[in-house]
Amino acid sequence: MSPLQPSRLSLRRQLLLWLLLPQLVLWAGGGLLTYRIALSYAEKAIDQSLTQSVRALARQVKPIGSGLLIDFPRAAQDVLAQDPEDPLSYLVSSPPGKFLLGNPRLPEPPAPLATVGEPMLYGATLDGRPMRIVALDVSYGETDAPQTLRVQVARGTATQQRIARELVADLLAPLLAIGVLLSLLVYGGIRRGLAPLKRLTGQLENRSVNALSPIGMTQAPSEVHALVQAINGLLGEVERSVHQEKRFINDAAHQLRTPLAGLISQVELAQRETTDPVITARLGKVLTGAERSAHLVHQLLTLARTESTARREPLDLAALAREVAREWTPRAVAAGVDLGYEGEEHANLQGDALQLREAMANLIDNALRYTPRGSTVTLRVRALENGATLAVEDNGPGLSDADMAHVFQRFWRASELPGGCGLGLAIVREIARRHGGDARVERVNPRGLRVELRLG
Structure with missing residues (x-):
């Protein structure tokens, strides 16, 4: 079995990623949706304003016999031009398409107006600026010679976009503050939730004396308690195995040292009692081997002891x-x-x-x-x-x-x-x-x- 490879991201970072990244995506998506909704409502407001303006302008055109009286006072013109950055443009034509008054360059409707007296709203471009235009056909003249008057009023969409941006800014600023606060709460909650794991890691890293004793954690989630219990079970098995190994080594060393010490003593006595050089040489080899074995037993016992905790x-x-x-x-x-x-x-x-x-x-x-x-x-x-x-x-x-x-x-x-x-x-x-x-x-x-x- 291959050893566990550490992840590139810590558990804390993974939790933050999975909790905050969807929140950021949802916040961005909500901002875009809010902008589209605000733009739609601003468009409805402008369309309503344009419809009122075109009807008011149409009322200023009064039929006189077979002709027209256009009563367009200065005050009405000032109302149309009250926004110098985005003034209203108008066009009066009769029959539709034949210039009478206003801005002759206003684009015509994309299709004929279906009903006289019902305004048509459409979008167009004038001088490179996107415009919102309303057209209204009005009937006048004698019964046997009816005629049609077309009134058009246009306004640029800059105002509409500005209103949408202001509305989105007013809505998203509190949402952003709430998102930041929520992120801080999520971070604090994750940090608090992972604190037992950090304490567990600290206990495992700083264990020196009684290194195999059970880990004690009084306050921790059930998942961490289960992990601690599993680790304590493993530590208990390792401790029993270490005790058995140490007991075996101590017993084996004791059993080996005693006969080796006796063997060394007997060989030394035999060396003193013999004068045969051949036997003395052989006894010397036996003594060297016995002393080396005794030293090896001592070193093995020392090595086993040093492998335990200091x-x-x-x-x-x-x-x-x-x-x-x-x-x-x-x-x-x-x-x-x-x-x-x-x-x-x-x-x-x-x-x-x-x-x-x-x-x-x-x-x-x-x-x-x-x-x-x-x-x-x-x-x-x-x-x-x-x-x-x-x-x-x-x-x-x-x-x-x-x-x-x-x-x-x-x-x-x-x-x-x-x-x-x-x-x-x-x-x-x-x-x-x-x-x-x-x-x-x-x-x-x-x-x-x-x-x-x-x-x-």
Whole structure:
């Protein structure tokens, strides 16, 4: 089964996207629909105004016998031109199409008027401007010689569009404020709803002591409670498995160390009691193998313990390093190696003293084991703003580039010298990681090797 791949969008962003994007689309669609409705109502208002104007203008044309009296006072003309930005245009023609008065360039209706006395509304363009025009036919003359008078009144659609825009602006401004408020409420609701998941993530990320203990959440939605219960069930199974593994390792180590210690004691006694060089050589090989097996058992037990959670307590790393250096001084003297400490007087941090002591012991043991007599081994501690570094440096033969890439692998050995088992540096790195850091190895000029632990 392939591991879960993280989504490009977080759950919060996906919820915001699915909740706010439709709201934005609906708001834009509502704005467009509102504009169309406002435009329609504005058109109806203008059509009504044009119809009233054309009827009023038609009333000013009075038949006299076979002729016409056009009573179009100055006041009426001022009314028609009351909007200088979009004035009314008119045309009086009789018979329809034969200019009498007004603007002769007004377009004719697209079709003949069906009924005399009923206005026809239509759209046209005049001088590049869209216009709304109403035409009204009026009958006059004698009964035996009827005639028709056509009155047309036109107004540009700029006023109509301006009214629609103002109406839409007046309607959408409150809707926009409501949309912003709704968006803030949605964001706050999502943030509040996802808070239990954030708390759960924080609890899982910050677990150090009792890392496999159940997670406690008192206030959370039912879905998060179900997730927590599933995680607690998994943690319980893992904890039982870890306890069984640790118990098995402890029992196996105890069962192995006791006979190995007895075997080593018996071989040493046999070596002292025999004088046969052949038997002594064979007993020496048996002793070497038994000591290596005992060391391997100890390292395996240490590795299993370091893979559990470190007990972080306040300690002085510098003082601990000086103490370990003093403990290893007799063996260093016996090996002809100068072991010393350099660094801070005090370096306080949170750590597991037993595991850090084991890491220093492994590093010093490796340095003493693989450096020739007359070499120098230095234990260094340097305090940092958030932690400290612990390093063991020697001026021995060092390692090649190919070997440097494998030093932290389990059971890998760079030398066939007796005594090692290839777990020391793997244990050191595991301890460093349990303390929020890591381990690295580098060559020292002109010769030598330095293993450094960064501890958080």
